[in-house]
Amino acid sequence: MITIGTDIVDVARVRDKHDAILSRVLTAREQAYCQTQADPPQHMAGRFAAKEAVFKALHAPSPSGISWLDIDVHNDAHGVPHATLFGAAAAFATQQGLRGLYISIAHVRDFATATAVCEWPDKT
Numbered sequence: 273m274i275t276i277g278t279d280i281v282d283v284a285r286v287r288d289k290h291d292a293i294l295s296r297v298l299t300a301r302e303q304a305y306c307q308t309q310a311d312p313p314q315h316m317a318g319r320f321a322a323k324e325a326v327f328k329a330l331h332a333p334s335p336s337g338i339s340w341l342d343i344d345v346h347n348d349a350h351g352v353p354h355a356t357l358f359g360a361a362a363a364f365a366t367q368q369g370l371r372g373l374y375i376s377i378a379h380v381r382d383f384a385t386a387t388a389v390c391e392w393p394d395k396t
C-alpha cells in the first residue's frame with residue numbers, strides 16, 4: 273500500500289523567523305545544509321514542507337507525539353533528498369512496518385513545495 277502527503281510553504285514566513293524558532297524545526301544537519309545555499313530560506317521552507325508532507329503521508333493517529341525534529345531531511349551525493357525518522361515518528365513507522373519513504377522538494381523565491389510517499393505492507 274502507498275500513502276502520500278504534500279505541503280506548500282510561503283518562503284516569506286521563513287525569512288521572518290528567528291534562529292531560535294528555526295532550531296526548533298530544523299535539525300543541525302538541515303540548518304548546516306541550508307546555510308551553504310545561495311538563498312537559505314528557500315531550502316529551509318523546502319524542509320518545512322517536506323516534514324509536513326512526511327507527517328501527512330504517515331497517517332499517524334492524533335495526537336501522534338511526532339515533532340519537527342523527528343524528521344530529518346538530507347541530500348545524497350546527487351542532491352536527491354531523503355527523510356530519516358527519529359523518536360515518535362520512527363517508533364510509529366516501525367510499529368506499522370514502513371517499507372519505504374520517498375520525498376521530493378521544489379522551491380522558487382516565494383514558495384516551497386514537497387511531496388512524500390510512504391510504502392507499507394499490503395493489508396491482508
Ligand SMILES: CC(C)(COP(=O)(O)OP(=O)(O)OC[C@H]1O[C@@H](n2cnc3c(N)ncnc32)[C@H](O)[C@@H]1OP(=O)(O)O)[C@@H](O)C(=O)NCCC(=O)NCCS
Nearest residue numbers: 309314315316318319347350351352353376377378379380
Ligand atoms: C536538480 C534539478 C532537478 C533541480 O531543479 P531546479 O528547478 O533547479 O530546483 P527545484 O526547486 O525544482 O528543486 C530543488 C530541489 O530538488 C531536489 N534535488 C536536487 N537534485 C536532485 C536530483 N538529482 N534528483 C531529485 N531531486 C533533486 C533537492 O531537494 C532540491 O532542494 P534542496 O536543495 O532544498 O534539497 C535541476 O537542477 C536539474 O538538474 N535538472 C535536470 C533536468 C534534466 O536533466 N532534464 C532532462 C530529463 S527530464
